[in-house]
Amino acid sequence: MRQRAVAVIECPQEIPCNPCETACPRGAIRVGEPITNCPELDATLCSGCGLCLTACPGLAIFLVARNPGGEAEVTFPYEFLPLPELGAEVEAVNRKGQRVGTGRVVAVRQPKGADGTWLITLAVPDDLAADVRGMRRINRE
Ligand code: SF4
Numbered sequence: 001m002r003q004r005a006v007a008v009i010e011c012p013q014e015i016p017c018n019p020c021e022t023a024c025p026r027g028a029i030r031v032g033e034p035i036t037n038c039p040e041l042d043a044t045l046c047s048g049c050g051l052c053l054t055a056c057p058g059l060a061i062f063l064v065a066r067n068p069g070g071e072a073e074v075t076f077p078y079e080f081l082p083l084p085e086l087g088a089e090v091e092a093v094n095r096k097g098q099r100v101g102t103g104r105v106v107a108v109r110q111p112k113g114a115d116g117t118w119l120i121t122l123a124v125p126d127d128l129a130a131d132v133r134g135m136r137r138i139n140r141e
C-alpha cells in the first residue's frame, strides 16, 4: 500500500534562505537562526501539500510517497512549457538529469500562490523513488 506523500528536502548548503520555512502552514520545516542553517523537516507534521516545493527558489524540495513492491509517487517542481499531459509516459531522470527509468504522469498541479512553478507527480517503480527527481519527454521521432 502506498504511504502518504512526505516532503524530502535536499538542501545541504549553508545559504541565507528560508522561504521553505515560512511557506509551510504546519510548521514542519525549521531553518531558525542563523538563516544560513540547513532546513530540518519534522515529517510527522508534513501533510504533503506541496507549498514548500513551489516556494523554494532552489527547486530543492520534493514529495515522495513510497510503496514497497509497487509504484511509488515522486513529485517535483517543474518550470518548463508545455506541461506534460496526464497519463503521459516520460523518462524519469535523477538529480543530474540522467535517465534512470520510465514514469507515468499522474498529477499536474499548481498550489495556490505559486508563480510559474508547477508540480508534476510521476508514478515510478518504488526502487527508483530515492533517485527520480525530474522528467524528460520521450522523443519518439
Ligand atoms: S509539503 Fe506542505 S506540510 Fe509538508 S513540509 Fe511542505 S509545506 Fe509543509
Ligand code: SF4
Pocket (backbone or CB within 6 Å): 009, 010, 011, 017, 018, 019, 020, 021, 031, 039, 055, 056, 057, 058, 059, 060, 061
Ligand atoms: S527554500 Fe529551498 S533553497 Fe532555501 S533553504 Fe529552503 S530548501 Fe534550501
